[in-house]
Amino acid sequence: MIITVTMNPSLDHAYFIDHFSPGIVNRFQTPRKSIGGKGINAGRAASLSGSKVIISGFLGGDLGQIVGRDLKDENLFELMMLPVSEETRRAITVMHDGNVHTEIVESGPEVSDEQAFHLMNEIKEKLNKENASVITINGSVNSNNKHLYKDLLKYIRTEISNEIPVLMDISGEQLLSLLESDEYKPTFIKPNIHELSELIGKSIPSKEVAIHEMSHPLFNDIDYIMVSCGAEGALFKAGDVCYNVEIPTIDIINPTGSGDATVGGFAYALEQKYSIEDTLKYAMACGMSNAQHAEVGVINKHDVELFMNQIQVKQYKFEPTKAIG
């Protein structure tokens, strides 16, 4: 069983218009609505892979009810969504003028430390009755505690299990706080190449540069570090060994959530105890399959298995550093 945590789900509305003009009335057709939330997307990919999945997090108000009902109707997961008084957020994307995306994203209900720990306690109770093989924490949280995710990891390690793999697909100051702490380390992180650059405050123009930065001290003692690079595949580091994962070029429909599907696929592959190479292939193939669907987090298991045969995982050999002088 895989448990995913989504602190700040959303009801996403996508509007399409040929030309968008700020400052005047723009009229749209009815939007395409979907549920947003990185842990939900990852859970969807893991469930479609064949895992039993629990989706956990917070929902509030009328929008929260709609999200909860739609998630139930998907019939893919068990829900552990705790109620909050503030309304679940709405996120609006306007696609216009060719391929331009303009987004309006609400900050969503603020999650207090007490509510966050209450959720962790519910997960603990659940795991007293049933075994889980992986916990994932995905996406942002609206909290005034920039150390909240670090604190939650400590809770998982000390109160739930010191053994269970914890995959954390988070970014910004919550990720930085987690990485700067010497206390507890997540099993896996997955910054994309842009998030890696933001994290270490350096421009990263290529995979070649990125792979060297994966040895940055911030990443010490994390078992698995994946840097996803969109259509260019990914880089991966396990201990001292680095891998370059190369994927074939494919036709895509919507790459949004490909990173989330990658994390869901990684969780599934860990649960299945795949080798590192197959875990990477499976995770990448989930990201690729997601990119071939309009819906976010959706994968086709048959396509995933076909893609796995076309993905190359190569150990990366660093050039010896030249002696100076």
Ligand code: ATP
């Ligand atoms: P998101 O935040 O939308 O979930 P991300 O930025 O975290 O995405 P990406 O690096 O864009 O993650 O994508 C994750 C994986 O999905 C890639 O490593 C790759 O395997 C697959 N993928 C993404 N975009 C493409 C694409 N255009 N073509 C093929 N595969 C893709």
